[in-house]
Amino acid sequence: MKPIIENLDLLKLASGDQLSLQVYKFIGKKSQKKVYIQSNLHGSEIVGNAVIAQLIDFFSGLKPDQLDGEIWLVPICNPMGTNQRNHFFATGRYNSYDGKDWNRIFWDYQKVCQDLEGFVKAHFNLDPLTIQESFLKQQKTAFTKQLDKINRPSSAPLFEQYRYQLQSLSIDANYVIDIHSSSNQGIDYLFCFPGKQEDSAKYFNIDYGILMNTYDGDAFDEAFMKPWLALENKFKELGRDIKFDRESWTLELGSGMQMKPESVAVGVAGIKNYLFKKNVLKLPNYLPEITDIKLVSRQQIKSYYAPTGGMIQNRMNLKQPVKVGDKLYEILSFNKQEKLPEIIDIYAETDGFIFDVSTSYSVNQGEYVLALLSPE
Known part of the structure; x- marks a missing residue:
């Protein structure tokens, strides 16, 4: 046809x-x-x-x-x-x-x-x-x-x-x-x-x-x-x-x-x-x-935003299971205060799995990094 x-x-x-x-x-x-x-x-x-x-x-x-x-x-x-x-x-x-x-x-x-x-x-x-x-x-x-x-x-x-x-x-x-x-x-x-x-x-x-x-x-x-x-x-x-x-x-x-x-x-x-x-x-x-199919509400999706500017590293992978307190990613943070770079660890607030991640590994403060889908 x-x-x-x-x-x-x-x-x-x-x-x-x-x-x-x-x-x-x-x-x-x-x-x-x-x-x-x-x-x-x-x-x-x-x-x-x-x-x-x-x-x-x-x-x-x-x-x-x-x-x-x-x-x-x-x-x-x-x-x-x-x-x-x-x-x-x-x-x-x-x-x-x-x-x-x-x-x-x-x-x-x-x-x-x-x-x-x-x-x-x-x-x-x-x-x-x-x-x-x-x-x-x-x-x-x-x-x-x-x-x-x-x-x-x-x-x-x-x-x-x-x-x-x-x-x-x-x-x-x-x-x-x-x-x-x-x-x-x-x-x-x-x-x-x-x-x-x-x-x-x-x-x-x-x-x-x-x-x-x-x-x-x-x-x-x-x-x-x-x-x-x-x-x-x-x-x-x-x-x-x-x-x-x-x-x-x-x-x-x-x-x-x-x-x-x-x-x-x-x-x-x-x-x-x-x-x-x-x-x-x-x-x-x-x-x-x-x-x-598992039907979930939008409220079960938690977005994480960068608390400071820097470079994302050691981030969890898409679909990876997460427990409360697991390290989701690190921010390699530089500064203009005559200090050495520092590593800032970001931890999960809830259980779930990695639902979505940003394409860019460079973030300004407040920019999107990833989303976590949590159980009800």
């Missing part, structure tokens, strides 16, 4: 060069289901591009009757961030023009929805699919106003134009997967919305997930999912327990500026498993590996 490949203009530069997005669409049997997968929203987090490349190769080998629905894939979904450099280092987490985090700019329908309770009361006794279609139509109507603003003579800032492109591709999806990595060096994990997605989280075959107990709707996965969660909660508040066929995920695979083969393999296998369990892939001889 060959994909439909579409090129979408994104941004024209002062030099006259045109930046664009490329979308790969695999269309199977007719179905209500749509999957949207993107990568590289943050410029240094490139691992998802390798995941998508392997998925394109895999989907290309399928027959149309092995895909129930359609899958849209967008690698390098942020060419502005991907091309951003400081010397040898890819940065691209923040828009260099206005300083905004590229993944904190998205349009959240819940924030502009005028009368959610009125919608629920008007649709209370209808079937879930009819409610879903009606709510999506209402979202799209509100979303179109973003384009009206962009097309005015006064136009709109870049972040609004950019988010419109990505969200216009994904707003009608059933399942959204946004592939990231640590900006530093981290383990593989995912973000999970509590109360809805815990059962599906294990399909990705990833050891750890972070439960999103609080969120503001500005991140890509949040902006997609938040209106649907609000709709479900409002139905429940008024006496009907209903779940809509909508899920949104952020996969965090490995380290920034790297495409570690083991993290790529985790991403590819996990997405295949997930789509199989969601009945998007119809593979009679496919046996997914499903393992338990």
Whole structure:
């Protein structure tokens, strides 16, 4: 099965060069289901591009009757961030023009929805699919106003134009997967919305997930999912327990500026498993590996910052187990007070394991060094 490949203009530069997005669409049997997968929203987090490349190769080998629905894939979904450099280092987490985090700019329908309770009361006794279609139509109507603003003579800032492109591709999806990595060096994990997605989280075959107990709707996965969660909660508040066929995920695979083969393999296998369990892939001889996932809260992740400036040495390794009082790392600290250099030892405040570490071994006072995931 060959994909439909579409090129979408994104941004024209002062030099006259045109930046664009490329979308790969695999269309199977007719179905209500749509999957949207993107990568590289943050410029240094490139691992998802390798995941998508392997998925394109895999989907290309399928027959149309092995895909129930359609899958849209967008690698390098942020060419502005991907091309951003400081010397040898890819940065691209923040828009260099206005300083905004590229993944904190998205349009959240819940924030502009005028009368959610009125919608629920008007649709209370209808079937879930009819409610879903009606709510999506209402979202799209509100979303179109973003384009009206962009097309005015006064136009709109870049972040609004950019988010419109990505969200216009994904707003009608059933399942959204946004592939990231640590900006530093981290383990593989995912973000999970509590109360809805815990059962599906294990399909990705990833050891750890972070439960999103609080969120503001500005991140890509949040902006997609938040209106649907609000709709479900409002139905429940008024006496009907209903779940809509909508899920949104952020996969965090490995380290920034790297495409570690083991993290790529985790991403590819996990997405295949997930789509199989969601009945998007119809593979009679496919046996997914499903393992338990440990879901933790953000509060269980403790970040450590340098108490003074210097050079990090003898730091514990990623995934290494830690006990209270273990030495996490040393700071080789120099001074301008006619004294010899000194070694400052930093010790663990809790049990756990090394969840994430900084890429740089040189730190100013107050800069990030590592994170520890602790048990409850």
